[in-house]
Amino acid sequence: MFKQTAGEKLIEQLIEWGVDHIYGMPGDSINSIIEPLRKAKDKIKFIQVRHEEAGALAAAAYAKLTGKLGVCTAIAGPGAIHLLNGLYDAKLDKAPVLAITGQVETDLMGTDYFQEVNLDRLFDDVAVYNQRIMSAEQLPAVVNQAIRTAYAKKGVAVLTIPDDIPRFEVGKEARITTNFTVKQELAPQKDDLNKAKVLIEQAERPVILAGNGVHGERETLLAFAEKIGAPVVLTLPGKGVIPDKHPYCLGGLGLIGTKPSYEAMQEADFLLMIGTSFPFTGFLPEHAKTIQIDIDPTQIGKRVPVDVGLAGDAGATLRWLTEQISRKEDREFLEKNQERMNKWWEKLEKQEADESEPIKPQHLVRALQQVAPDDAVMSVDVGNVTVWMARHFHMTNQSFVISSWLATLGCGLPGAIAGKIAFPDRQVFAVCGDGGFGMMMADFVTAVKYDLPMVVVVMNNHKIAMIKFEQEVMGNAEFGTDLHNPDFSKYADACGGVGYRVERSEDLLPSLQKAVLQNKPCIVDVVIDVEEAPMPGKIQFSQAVGYTKHMVKELFQEGKLDLPPL
Template structure:
C-alpha cells in the first residue's frame, strides 16, 4: 500500500486550506519540500523571491488584502532570519501568515552544525504558534493547528521542519485532524450597550475615530454617524473605510492627518473609537467621554482611558446603537467641521497644483489620482510618501495597505507584488520613496519574471526625507540622510520592465497614462523636491522652536562662524 511522504502530506494540507501560492527561495534544507511543491504548480504556485524579507512582506500584504493566510518559506539559518521583518509586520498588523522554515537534520540538532540556528527561540516573540516538527506522523496535526491558530489569533505561525522529516513516510496511524477553522460571532453585553446609549444621548460634540476594524461596516458606520451628528476621523490603517470626500469624513489624525480632524478632537465632548487601538493618544481629546468598540476585549482601554467598552463586532454594534439612540437634530458641530474640511481640501488642491520644479510630491499624488481606477490596489511604503498619500489621495473604493504598526521601509514593492497576485485584473500601484524602494528594489525582477504589470511610483529626492525633517524639528543639523540613487527608470529597463523618468510637472500625467496601459511592470521615477517638508496639520510651539533652532545651526554651519563663548 502506497504511503505519502511527509513533504507531500504538507503540500496536500496546504491545498486543503486553500493556499494557492507560496513566496520563498529554494535551498538545501527545504529541497525535500520544494520537490513535492514542484509537482503541484497547477494548484500552488511557487513565487521565487530574491530576498526572503520581500517574501514575508508579500505574504503579510496578501493577508491584509484578502483576509486569507499568506505563506512564505525559507531555508534554515540565514533564510529564516531574513523572514523576521516581514513576520513582525504581520504580527503587529494582526494578519494570518504561515512561515515554513527548514532546519538541519534531526540527528544533527544541537551539534552547532552548518547553518544551525535555534529557530524556535528566534521566532518565539513573533509567533502565535511556533513548533518544530519532530516526526512525519506529527506533521499533519501540527500543520492544521498552525494554520488554524494563525487564522483565529490573527498572527504568525511558524513551522520549523528538519531536513530529513519531509522524506519520511507518514504511517497510517498518524493523528488525523480537520483542515478548517470556525469564527465566533461577538456581541457586546446589553448592560454595556445601555451605558453607551445613555452616554451618547448626552453628547453635544461627538466624534468617531474609525480604524481597520471598521472596514466592512461602512454603511452601519455612516448611519450611526448620521444618527448622532458626528464627523468621522480615520486612522491610517483604516484609510478607505469610508470615502475620503464623504461629507462625514475629516480625514486622518496625528502628524500625517488633517487640521479639521485635529480641531474636532480638541472640541469633542464624546469620542467613539471603532475598531482601533490608536497609539498616539496626544491627539485624542483631553476630557471627552469615550466609548471603544473592539472584537478583542484586551484592546479596550489599553492605550486610552474609556468610560464604556463594547466587546463586539463593529457592524452589529453600530447597528444596535443607531437603532436605540435618539437622533440628534443639532448639526451645528458637524456642519462647522464640514466647513473646515472644505477649506482643507481647497488648501490641498492648491498645493497639488504647484507647477514649480523640482516637482512637489503632492503633484505626483494628484497625477496618480487621475489614472487610478475605483478598485485599484495601493501599496504604500513608509516615510514622507505616507504623508502625501494619507493627505492627498482621495480614497473611494480602492484598497490601501501599508506597514502601519511596524512602519518598515521597503513594504511598498512586496505589497504590490502580492496585490497583483491576489487581484490580477485590477490596477496595482506601489507608491514608494527612494529610501523605501531601495530596500527591496531587487525584487522588481520578481514582478518581471512572473509577468505582474504593476506600476511602481518612486518619489525620488535623494534623501531619507522624513528623518531629515525629524532632525530639523529637533533643532539639529541634517546628517546621514543623503542618498546616492541610480536612475530608477533605467533600472526598470535593465530588469526587463519599462521605466519613465519625470523631471518636469508637465510630463507627470503622460507618464502615468502610459504606465497604466502597459503589460509589463513599470517604474515611474519622479524627481521631487527634497525640501518639501511634511509639515503636521497643527504645528506645536516646540516644533516651531526646534525648526528655528535648526535654521540657526544651519546658518553657522554653512558660514563656518564660531559662536562666541
C-alpha cells in the first residue's frame, strides 16, 4: 500500500485548501518540500522569487487583493529572516498568509548547527499561529490548524519544518482534521444599535470615516450616507471603497488627504468610524459625538474615546441603521462640503494640467489615469508616490493595494506580481518611487520569467524625496537622501522586458500608451521634478515655520544669504 511522505501530504493539503501557487526560493532545508511541490506542478505553481522578502510581500498583497491565503516559503536561517518584513506587512494589514520555513534536522537542533536560528522565537511576534512540526504524524492536523487560524484571525501563520520531517511517511495514526474554514455573521447588540440610532438622528454635521473594513459594501455605505446627509472621508486602506469623484466623497484624511476632509472634520459634531482604526488622531474632531463600527471589538475605542461601539460586520450594521433611522432633510452641511470639494478638484486639475519640465508628478498621475482601465490593479509603493496617487488618482472600480500600516518601501513591484497572478486578464500597474523600486528591482526578472505583463511606473527624482521633505519641515537641511539611479528603462531591456525613458512631458502619455499594449513586463522610467513637495491638504503653522527655517539654512550654506553688518 502506498504511503505518503509528510512533504507530499503538506502539498496535498495546500491544494485541498485552494492554494494554487507559492512564492519562494528553493534551498537545502526545504528541498524535501520542493520535490513534492515539483511533482504537483500541474496543480500548484512554484513562483521562484529573487529575494524572500519579495515573496512574502507578494503573498501579503495576494491576500489583500483576493481575501485568499497567500503562501510563501524559505529555508532556515537567512531565508526565513528575509521573510519577516513581508510577514509584518501582512500582520499589520490583517491579511491571511502562511509561511513555511525549513529548519535544521531534528537531531541537530540545539547544537548551533550551520544556519540554525531560533525560528520559534523569531516569528513569535508576527504570527497568530506559530508551530514547529516535530513528527510526520503531527503535520496534517497542524497544517489545517495553521491555515484555519490565518483565515479566522486574518493574520500570519508560520510552520517551521525540520529538514528530515518531510521525508518521513505519514502513518495511519496521523490525526485527521477538517480542511475548511467557516464564517459567522457578527452583529452588534440591539441596545448598542438603538443608542447609535439616537445619536445619528441628533447629528447636525455628521461625517463618515470609512476604512478597509468597508470594502465590498459600496452601495450599502452610499445608501447610509445619503440617508443621513453625511460626506464620506476615506482612509488610505479605504481608498476605492467609493469612487473618489462621487458627490459624497471628500477624499483622504491627514498628510496625504484633502483640505475639504480636514475642514469637515474640524466642523463635525458627529463622527462615524467604520472599519478603521485611524491612527492619526490629530485630524479627527475633538468634541464630536463618535460611533465606531468594527468587526473586532478590541479596535473600538482604541484610538479615540467613543460614545457608542458597534461590534459587528460593517455591511450588516449599516443596513440595519439605514432601515431604522429617519432621513435627514437638512443638507446644508453636506452641500457646503461638496462645494469645497468641487473647488479642491479645480485646484488639483490645474496642477495635473501643468506640462512644464521637469515633469510634475501630478501630471504623471493624470497621464496614468488616462491609460488605466476601470478594472486595473494599482499596486502603489511607499513614499511621495503614495501622496501623489492617493490625492490625484481617481479610483472608480480599480483595485488598490499598498503597505498601509507598516508602510514598507519596496511593496510596489511584489504587489503587482501578485496582482497579475491573481487577475491574469486585468491590466496591472506598479507605481513606485525610485527608492522603493530600487529595493526590489531584482524581481522584475521574476515578472519576465513567468510571463506576467505589467507596467512598472517609476517616479524618478534621484531622491528619497519624502524624507527630504520631512527633514525640511523640521527646519533641517536635507542630508543622506540623494540616490544614484541607473537608467531603469535600459534595465528593463536587459531583463528581457520593455523599457521607456521619459524626460519630456510630450513623451509621457505616448510612452504609457505603448507600455499598456505590450505583452511583456514594462518599465516606464519618468524623470520628475525633485522640488515638487507633497504638501498636505491643510498646512499647519509649524510645518510652514519649519520649511522656512530649512530654506534659511540652505541659503546660508550655499552662501546666498548675507548676514547684515554689525
